[in-house]
Amino acid sequence: MHFKNIIGQHTVKQKLLESIAAKKIPHAQIFMGPEGSGTLPLALAFAQLLVCENPTKTDSCGTCAGCLKASKFAHPDVHFTFPTVGGSGSVSSNYLKEWRDAISTNPYLNVFDWVSILGAENKQGNINKAECVQILQKLSLKSFESPNKVLVIWMPEYLKKEGNRLLKLIEEPPKNTYFILVAEDSEEILGTILSRCQIVKVPQIAEDDILASLLDKHQVEPSKAKNIARLANGNYLVAQKMMAELDNNSAIVFLEWMRKSWKGNGAEIVDWVNEIATVGRENQKFFLQYGLHFLRECLVMPWQTQEQLRLGQEEINTAEKMRQVLDWSKIEAMCALINDCSYHVERNANTRVLFMDASLQLNTIFKS
Numbered sequence: 001m002h003f004k005n006i007i008g009q010h011t012v013k014q015k016l017l018e019s020i021a022a023k024k025i026p027h028a029q030i031f032m033g034p035e036g037s038g039t040l041p042l043a044l045a046f047a048q049l050l051v052c053e054n055p056t057k058t059d060s061c062g063t064c065a066g067c068l069k070a071s072k073f074a075h076p077d078v079h080f081t082f083p084t085v086g087g088s089g090s091v092s093s094n095y096l097k098e099w100r101d102a103i104s105t106n107p108y109l110n111v112f113d114w115v116s117i118l119g120a121e122n123k124q125g126n127i128n129k130a131e132c133v134q135i136l137q138k139l140s141l142k143s144f145e146s147p148n149k150v151l152v153i154w155m156p157e158y159l160k161k162e163g164n165r166l167l168k169l170i171e172e173p174p175k176n177t178y179f180i181l182v183a184e185d186s187e188e189i190l191g192t193i194l195s196r197c198q199i200v201k202v203p204q205i206a207e208d209d210i211l212a213s214l215l216d217k218h219q220v221e222p223s224k225a226k227n228i229a230r231l232a233n234g235n236y237l238v239a240q241k242m243m244a245e246l247d248n249n250s251a252i253v254f255l256e257w258m259r260k261s262w263k264g265n266g267a268e269i270v271d272w273v274n275e276i277a278t279v280g281r282e283n284q285k286f287f288l289q290y291g292l293h294f295l296r297e298c299l300v301m302p303w304q305t306q307e308q309l310r311l312g313q314e315e316i317n318t319a320e321k322m323r324q325v326l327d328w329s330k331i332e333a334m335c336a337l338i339n340d341c342s343y344h345v346e347r348n349a350n351t352r353v354l355f356m357d358a359s360l361q362l363n364t365i366f367k368s
């Protein structure tokens, strides 16, 4: 992975490059940022740079033996730890092939995508004791080909208390050994680990950078690209999934849901629920994502000009009508409800029950 292939994140890249140029690379860093912000691609690019034999000021060279191996995620001095699902004996090295395939295909993936690739959507990933023991062993060996050794730990949130086994190593790593932890949620990481790492904050990707990528790399038609960049909310994973969705009719379906929930006709709601229940979890997630975006725009509408609103003309018309029947607190309650739905869709809830219940709650909010 090259820095130049990372979407946006210019400031973060600059800071990382400066730390390398100044030879002030922290031995343990956490790249901390929300899903889809590119924390893992940044870690992969950084790791490649550390084992590149002829780095330039701005990137790894891409042609040396180190780069060729690192770009396939198969450099013997770049190690990976990530959540696995196979029980107490399960370690990352058992899943290296799947891991390499997955991050070659999409380094912006999330944990849900990853465990789905392992065929275990319903299981919680885990980084267990056996993995920690293996890390201690791996990093005690001399490096094989590069002067540097790197361990990328993806989602240290899953280490739980086992992380304590790594404290000493993180605090006093062997010479030229670098830890790059890639995380989303600092509250889920042991404080003892956090306090031993330099935190590199990675923000959401700027809307313009997502737009540029959709137009230049993926040749998405401009008006669709603008819509996706707006809806993705800085999350490149969401942008990719929206791109893949052939017919993005979330707006129509969402407005229909609002209308039916407002009317509160049981038979109509059941029809609508039966339809949404069949479109698949990924589409349900886009749909809810869209709903949140739409409601947030409704919230800020009174203070925005039409140009500032991230909505098309037809959506603005509907939003204006909705503002007449919904005050601030009701819209907020709907946002909370939809957020909650999204959470449960991701965790394999029965979507028929979920959307039925949500429709009834929406009706209560409308009528309250």
Ligand SMILES: [Zn+2]
Pocket: 051, 052, 053, 054, 055, 060, 061, 062, 063, 064, 065, 066, 067, 068
């Ligand atoms: Zn190189």
